[in-house]
Amino acid sequence: xxxxxxxxxxxxxxxxxxxxxxxxxxxxxxxxxxxxxxxxxxxxxxxxxxxxxxxxxxxxxxxxxxxxxxxxxxxxxxxxxxxxxxxxxxxxxxxxxxxxxxxxxxxxxxxxxxxxxxxxxxxxxxxxxxxxxxxxxxxxxxxxxxxxxxxxxxxxxxxxxxxxxxxxxxxxxxxxxxxxxxxxxxxxxxxxxxxxxxxxxxxxxxxxxxxxxxxxxxxxxxxxxxxxxxxxxxxxxxxxxxxxxxxxxxxxxxxxxxxxxxxxxxxxxxxxxxxxxxxxxxxxxxxxxxxxxxxxxxxxxxxxxxxxxxxxxxxxxxxxxxxxxxxxxxxxxxxxxxxxxxxxxxxxxxxxxxxxxxxxxxxxxxxxxxxxxxxxxxxxxxxxxxxxxxxxxxxxxxxxxxxxxxxxxxxxxxxxx
Numbered sequence: 001x002x003x004x005x006x007x008x009x010x011x012x013x014x015x016x017x018x019x020x021x022x023x024x025x026x027x028x029x030x031x032x033x034x035x036x037x038x039x040x041x042x043x044x045x046x047x048x049x050x051x052x053x054x055x056x057x058x059x060x061x062x063x064x065x066x067x068x069x070x071x072x073x074x075x076x077x078x079x080x081x082x083x084x085x086x087x088x089x090x091x092x093x094x095x096x097x098x099x100x101x102x103x104x105x106x107x108x109x110x111x112x113x114x115x116x117x118x119x120x121x122x123x124x125x126x127x128x129x130x131x132x133x134x135x136x137x138x139x140x141x142x143x144x145x146x147x148x149x150x151x152x153x154x155x156x157x158x159x160x161x162x163x164x165x166x167x168x169x170x171x172x173x174x175x176x177x178x179x180x181x182x183x184x185x186x187x188x189x190x191x192x193x194x195x196x197x198x199x200x201x202x203x204x205x206x207x208x209x210x211x212x213x214x215x216x217x218x219x220x221x222x223x224x225x226x227x228x229x230x231x232x233x234x235x236x237x238x239x240x241x242x243x244x245x246x247x248x249x250x251x252x253x254x255x256x257x258x259x260x261x262x263x264x265x266x267x268x269x270x271x272x273x274x275x276x277x278x279x280x281x282x283x284x285x286x287x288x289x290x291x292x293x294x295x296x297x298x299x300x301x302x303x304x305x306x307x308x309x310x311x312x313x314x315x316x317x318x319x320x321x322x323x324x325x326x327x328x329x330x331x332x333x334x335x336x337x338x339x340x341x342x343x344x345x346x347x348x349x350x351x352x353x354x355x356x357x358x359x360x361x362x363x364x365x366x367x368x369x370x371x372x373x374x375x376x377x378x379x380x381x382x383x384x385x386x387x388x389x390x391x392x393x394x395x396x397x398x399x400x401x402x403x404x405x406x407x408x409x410x411x412x413x414x415x416x417x
């Protein structure tokens with residue numbers, strides 16, 4: 001009797017599209033945290049004083065959540081592993097709603113800045129918990145399909161949120177913060193349709209015995225490759241305006257047009273990544289291909305002779321990055337055992353977000369060393385991406401990951417699932 005009840009319970013608790021789409025859609029909250037509020041910055045600064053010092057604090061209030069993700073994600077991963085994925089996700093969604101909507105009624109700028117720090121803490125935990133749950137509940141092609149969907153949704157939603165933020169900010173700079181109430185829908189859905197993932201019994205003991213082998217080497221590999229991928233991805237995101245100007249296209253709307261057209265190629269890249277995985281092309285090969293495509297895009301960007309070529313170079317770069325973001329996350333989730341998956345997700349999130357300031361710092365210093373030449377600097381970053389791809393090819397060949405078509409990642413991971 002007990003066995004039959006347990007079997008029925010197990011049958012009911014099989015994850016499906018509802019859980020997959022829900023966990024992917026939670027990623028919209030990360031995009032919303034910054035993009036939705038960007039159009040309201042001038043009006044908000046004017047309300048609190050309209051001086052350079054105030055403008056700096058208003059801008060920082062928008063970017064603090066991303067800084068929190070960069071600095072706190074490894075700690076969030078430990079929390080998720082220690083206290084449970086679902087519990088951490090529910091608590092972070094509650095904090096996200098409370099802190100996110102607080103600027104609707106807070107009176108001073110320091111109070112709003114403090115609330116934005118709380119949003120950053122909530123965002124860090126909810127992103128880590130949702131991605132970790134996705135890795136726990138889904139395996140193989142199902143997992144990869146949802147990760148590709150995550151990349152596509154993130155790139156497309158930014159445009160929607162920016163437009164929505166602009167419409168709402170025309171009424172009041174506070175009004176965009178009301179959209180944070182939408183997180184309540186995710187909270188209710190998580191409460192109703194998810195459960196705490198469980199270890200798979202056949203692999204539990206093997207994973208526990210293997211944790212010490214994975215803890216340092218695998219997490220270090222995840223962090224290093226993700227930082228390299230993040231720098232490659234962020235270079236034109238940060239520098240596109242100056243790259244376009246160096247080619248003689250000085251109007252901001254031109255750079256905006258190039259970026260908008262290029263960004264459409266990222267979800268296409270994620271879709272093609274998923275198609276190739278269905279045809280059993282190994283994840284390591286696709287990660288390597290991503291670095292080569294993005295590197296070629298940067299090289300073409302540096303040597304573009306006209307607007308069409310410059311736009312095509314951005315399309316090539318973003319297409320490669322669609323491969324990269326899907327591939328790196330697939331690699332990370334497949335590489336690590338259950339008990340380290342939260343820490344691995346935290347390491348991935350931290351490495352990706354910290355690559356943004358690292359990219360700006362490196363680009364500035366390399367550019368200074370080259371006498372301020374933006375295009376030669378861009379070309380060097382493209383060469384760097386190509387070199388990373390070659391290094392991963394060599395490492396994959398030595399470890400056997402490429403021969404085995406190991407979807408888990410470039411250092412082959414025995415015992416993970």
